[in-house]
Amino acid sequence: MVSDSLVSISELNFSYDERAILKGINMEVPRGQLVAIMGNSGCGKTTLLRLIGGQLKPTSGTLLVDGQSVPDMNHKALYAMRRRMGMLFQFGALFTDISVFENVAYLMREHTDLTEEMICDMVLMKLNAVGLRGAHALMPSELSGGMARRVALARAIALDPMLIMYDEPFAGLDPISMGVIGQLIRRLNDALGATSLLVTHDVQEALQIVDYVYFVSDGQIVARGTPDEIRASKEPFVHQFVYGEADGPVHFHYPSAPFTEALLRERADG
Numbered sequence: 049m050v051s052d053s054l055v056s057i058s059e060l061n062f063s064y065d066e067r068a069i070l071k072g073i074n075m076e077v078p079r080g081q082l083v084a085i086m087g088n089s090g091c092g093k094t095t096l097l098r099l100i101g102g103q104l105k106p107t108s109g110t111l112l113v114d115g116q117s118v119p120d121m122n123h124k125a126l127y128a129m130r131r132r133m134g135m136l137f138q139f140g141a142l143f144t145d146i147s148v149f150e151n152v153a154y155l156m157r158e159h160t161d162l163t164e165e166m167i168c169d170m171v172l173m174k175l176n177a178v179g180l181r182g183a184h185a186l187m188p189s190e191l192s193g194g195m196a197r198r199v200a201l202a203r204a205i206a207l208d209p210m211l212i213m214y215d216e217p218f219a220g221l222d223p224i225s226m227g228v229i230g231q232l233i234r235r236l237n238d239a240l241g242a243t244s245l246l247v248t249h250d251v252q253e254a255l256q257i258v259d260y261v262y263f264v265s266d267g268q269i270v271a272r273g274t275p276d277e278i279r280a281s282k283e284p285f286v287h288q289f290v291y292g293e294a295d296g297p298v299h300f301h302y303p304s305a306p307f308t309e310a311l312l313r314e315r316a317d318g
């Protein structure tokens with residue numbers, strides 16, 4: 049039976065040495081949907097993507113992609129699965145010494161036996177999908193930040209992935225480029241019949257395009273819901289995050305001893 053979820057995670061734990069990073073994560077990503085994972089810096093979002101991509105192994109729990117257990121896959125199975133995943137990691141760096149065309153063609157050359165003519169058609173199709181067909185001959189240094197991100201997007205969908213994972217795709221972009229990338233992420237997901245996971249800090253941008261949101265704090269899921277449910281949430285953590293309040297359940301200050309206590313201790317030590 050084909051499950052409705054492309055990604056299905058239950059009671060997932062992950063630690064670096066003794067330090068618990070993810071604690072009892074339960075998450076379902078239905079096929080065809082665009083799902084956001086949000087949370088403060090360092091809460092474990094990127095780690096979760098790396099577990100899904102099989103770059104890390106969980107300490108315990110279940111992690112299925114398309115019905116298959118990722119942690120139990122051997123090298124060959126993992127390689128085959130990664131070929132069906134598109135990834136756009138933070139800042140999605142392009143290869144700087146090859147053209148836009150070659151940046152998108154690279155994965156096709158690496159992973160398929162397509163003829164040069166077919167690769168040419170496919171690359172131009174992918175670039176067309178992100179509005180950059182006309183820029184195929186440019187070098188990455190000739191692109192604006194927003195254009196470079198769109199090329200990285202074309203590269204992420206080069207092999208028609210079933211799952212596309214975006215890690216901070218809006219980082220460093222101006223508001224207009226952010227809007228363009230956001231709309232593209234939505235459109236590409238639907239046009240390709242893919243399923244997408246979006247890790248981001250940009251709550252307002254994400255709420256406009258996603259189907260569902262998971263909020264992670266300190267390695268645990270603390271809230272979940274549709275964009276409307278999230279906007280209406282009275283949950284203090286969600287409220288602080290959605291309305292960009294500097295202080296709340298997530299503290300502005302890194303944990304420390306009270307200031308006077310620290311001063312007195314420093315004087316006593318000195």
Ligand SMILES: Nc1ncnc2c1ncn2[C@@H]1O[C@H](COP(=O)(O)OP(=O)(O)OP(=O)(O)O)[C@@H](O)[C@H]1O
Nearest residue numbers: 064069087088089090091092093094095096247249
């Ligand atoms: N290779 C590593 N070894 C040890 N600890 C690590 C390693 N990589 C990440 N961590 C720690 O794991 C925690 C989670 O990191 P992760 O990158 O998943 O956070 P994040 O939520 O994606 O943060 P950000 O939004 O800032 O990218 C952090 O506290 C980080 O310091």
